[in-house]
Amino acid sequence: xxxLVTGAAGMLGRKFCQRLAAVGRIADQAVESLxxxxxxxxxxxxxxxxxIGLETGDLSQPDVAERLIADQPxxxxxxxxxxxxxxxxxxxxxxxxxxxxxxxxxDAVRRAAFHPRLVFTSSMAVFGTPFPEKIGDEFxxxxxxxxxxxxxxxxxxxxxxxxxxxxDGIGIRLPTIxxxxxxxxxxxxxxxxxxxxxxxxxxxxxxPVPDTVRHWFASPRAxxxxxxxxxxxxxAKIGPRRNLTMPGLSVTIGEMIESLRRVAGEKxxxxxxxxxxxxxLRIVEGWAQNFDPVRARSLGFVAEKKxxxxxxxxxxxxxxxx
Amino acid sequence: xxxLVTGAAGMLGRKFCQRLAAVGRIADQAVESLxxxxxxxxxxxxxxxxxIGLETGDLSQPDVAERLIADQPxxxxxxxxxxxxxxxxxxxxxxxxxxxxxxxxxDAVRRAAFHPRLVFTSSMAVFGTPFPEKIGDEFxxxxxxxxxxxxxxxxxxxxxxxxxxxxDGIGIRLPTIxxxxxxxxxxxxxxxxxxxxxxxxxxxxxxPVPDTVRHWFASPRAxxxxxxxxxxxxxAKIGPRRNLTMPGLSVTIGEMIESLRRVAGEKxxxxxxxxxxxxxLRIVEGWAQNFDPVRARSLGFVAEKKxxxxxxxxxxxxxxxx
Numbered sequence: 001x002x003x004l005v006t007g008a009a010g011m012l013g014r015k016f017c018q019r020l021a022a023v024g025r026i027a028d029q030a031v032e033s034l035x036x037x038x039x040x041x042x043x044x045x046x047x048x049x050x051x052i053g054l055e056t057g058d059l060s061q062p063d064v065a066e067r068l069i070a071d072q073p074x075x076x077x078x079x080x081x082x083x084x085x086x087x088x089x090x091x092x093x094x095x096x097x098x099x100x101x102x103x104x105x106x107d108a109v110r111r112a113a114f115h116p117r118l119v120f121t122s123s124m125a126v127f128g129t130p131f132p133e134k135i136g137d138e139f140x141x142x143x144x145x146x147x148x149x150x151x152x153x154x155x156x157x158x159x160x161x162x163x164x165x166x167x168d169g170i171g172i173r174l175p176t177i178x179x180x181x182x183x184x185x186x187x188x189x190x191x192x193x194x195x196x197x198x199x200x201x202x203x204x205x206x207x208p209v210p211d212t213v214r215h216w217f218a219s220p221r222a223x224x225x226x227x228x229x230x231x232x233x234x235x236a237k238i239g240p241r242r243n244l245t246m247p248g249l250s251v252t253i254g255e256m257i258e259s260l261r262r263v264a265g266e267k268x269x270x271x272x273x274x275x276x277x278x279x280x281l282r283i284v285e286g287w288a289q290n291f292d293p294v295r296a297r298s299l300g301f302v303a304e305k306k307x308x309x310x311x312x313x314x315x316x317x318x319x320x321x322x
Numbered sequence: 323x324x325x326l327v328t329g330a331a332g333m334l335g336r337k338f339c340q341r342l343a344a345v346g347r348i349a350d351q352a353v354e355s356l357x358x359x360x361x362x363x364x365x366x367x368x369x370x371x372x373x374i375g376l377e378t379g380d381l382s383q384p385d386v387a388e389r390l391i392a393d394q395p396x397x398x399x400x401x402x403x404x405x406x407x408x409x410x411x412x413x414x415x416x417x418x419x420x421x422x423x424x425x426x427x428x429d430a431v432r433r434a435a436f437h438p439r440l441v442f443t444s445s446m447a448v449f450g451t452p453f454p455e456k457i458g459d460e461f462x463x464x465x466x467x468x469x470x471x472x473x474x475x476x477x478x479x480x481x482x483x484x485x486x487x488x489x490d491g492i493g494i495r496l497p498t499i500x501x502x503x504x505x506x507x508x509x510x511x512x513x514x515x516x517x518x519x520x521x522x523x524x525x526x527x528x529x530p531v532p533d534t535v536r537h538w539f540a541s542p543r544a545x546x547x548x549x550x551x552x553x554x555x556x557x558a559k560i561g562p563r564r565n566l567t568m569p570g571l572s573v574t575i576g577e578m579i580e581s582l583r584r585v586a587g588e589k590x591x592x593x594x595x596x597x598x599x600x601x602x603l604r605i606v607e608g609w610a611q612n613f614d615p616v617r618a619r620s621l622g623f624v625a626e627k628k629x630x631x632x633x634x635x636x637x638x639x640x641x642x643x644x
Contacts, residue, residue, distance in 0.1 A: 091486065128562065132460075140462050142481065142563045149482040153475045159464065160471040164413065240450065241464045 001029040004073040006059060006105065007080035008036035011180060012121060014043060015220055016077060016227050021048035026075065027117075027232035037068050038080065059101035065108035072114040075231050076167075078105060079121045085188050087147035098150035106157055110166035118158070118167040119230040122243060123174055124216060126152040127288050134292040137245060144286050155243040162242050170230045170238065172296075175218040175248030175303070176287075179314035188283050192217070195253075196260055196311060199268030200320045208277035211254035214289040218248045218303040219313040229301050237299060247303040249310065250290040259307035263315075323351040326395040328381060328427065329402035330358035333502060334443060336365060337542055338399060338549050343370035348397065349439075349554035359390050360402065381423035387430035394436040397553050398489075400427060401443045407510050409469035420472035428479055432488035440480070440489040441552040444565060445496055446538060448474040449610050456614040459567060466608050477565040484564050492552045492560065494618075497540040497570030497625070498609075501636035510605050514539070517575075518582055518633060521590030522642045530599035533576035536611040540570045540625040541635040551623050559621060569625040571632065572612040581629035585637075 036042040057064040087094030125148030162169040180193040198205035359377040379386035409416030447470030484491040520527035
């Protein structure tokens, strides 16, 4: 199978490619080749049993999508995006990259008429308050950020282009990914990962919201699992509603901290400094807290069931706190 | 108040302008000037107590939107669109006119920074099966046509641009407009109007679906009422979810025919010829049958309560069957 990954320098794209290199297979087929594309040159995983092409280019520029799909990949994993903070700060850039870039990719695939599987990483940001206690699969997308708006618009086009047979699309709405490795990016949700990652590495971390704040999480490992599942699933079972809220875990900050204590003891917990920030709290209060993703679960998408698993996955995958 | 109407040669745009010319006021203000714009020159209503400018131009071409908003209208009524049949038959044209044309208009308004009220005519086509018995205000947009997809995408952008303060937007999701005057357009829903309009004029009409088919209607008069209401409403009451399912009337074909019999007697009813068409039935079965538009009703949008009223409005407004 020939594969194209956009946003391959980003955390998810990179981890997906690393996993591909490690297992050499996806959707019951050997990987024949992998194209990793991003606006900066993506880091190729070492030791892959297949050739890897590295491409740099901005999907929102004409002809870049055409170049990236030149070898007609059977699987496209489209993760390229600017994050929520940046899409809010720079309106035109957000629409250009997140919406127009996706449109250019979808249209290039349509015109080339090779009908690949196309997996699109969407976000729980397509939802906006007020919410029911648990957001079900039939709840409206009424985003309250430009990022969520752009993802929701691309979702609609993905479903339409799938219905019309241009490609076989799946949009997967990711929970907040936690624990994110590395340094914080521009996402306003950064502190959720910081309060676990930094203390595990002996560093202090600031908690700007109360312990009662509830949120919806999956590990990077679970997210890569979603991508693999989306690549292999029998799409005839999905029907025309191709955008699926992924499973996740709904926990409070207090529960996260208890989990950190169970997994790593009292020492990291003491490194969490409570510095309430009403501006951040106001943003976080607009985010979904809990979902009932019946469809995705029935289609075989699996996330963690306890936050302890999320912390352990982080320690195992990143060698954190070791 | 200065007003711009796009799609002013279309049925709704034209009727809205006629009504403006007749009453001379909207949202408690005198109309100062009206710009009617479309891809063909729109027909100016006679006897308007304000100057009318006629503009031709395609909103999906660069700089057309800038020209249309040059006098910074306080109210923009954006009805320009290609209809569902055409958007399905010509994919690129549908996305170009219905999505890109709307985006160009929204962006031109954003850049000119004059913050008008912007009323956008959306459609019940933003919804797709399977449906609950009545579609509520929190039901997802999962359209099953490219037209519905384009309307849903424009809705999202309208809500985002409103949230960001670029304009004061309202999207109104129209029911199927019945009885449409004049000749059938490319909409697949044409027969709903044909079976009333043609017999009232002594002409035969073909009914391609069973009498049990249920659908969601409002008269052209009610639709124009929605536009006036959307222009005058205190938008602070709406909140960030700016796209509203309009009220309407849920009736079966059988009930429509009984209504025609009550209003106009047996003779027109005999002109309805039943010629089942399974292709049309399949399309119609994908359409919503009933809604529970609590929000729009509470915001003062009003539709007919009986189909007899819809037929009488048609006879009064169009001089049909007279």
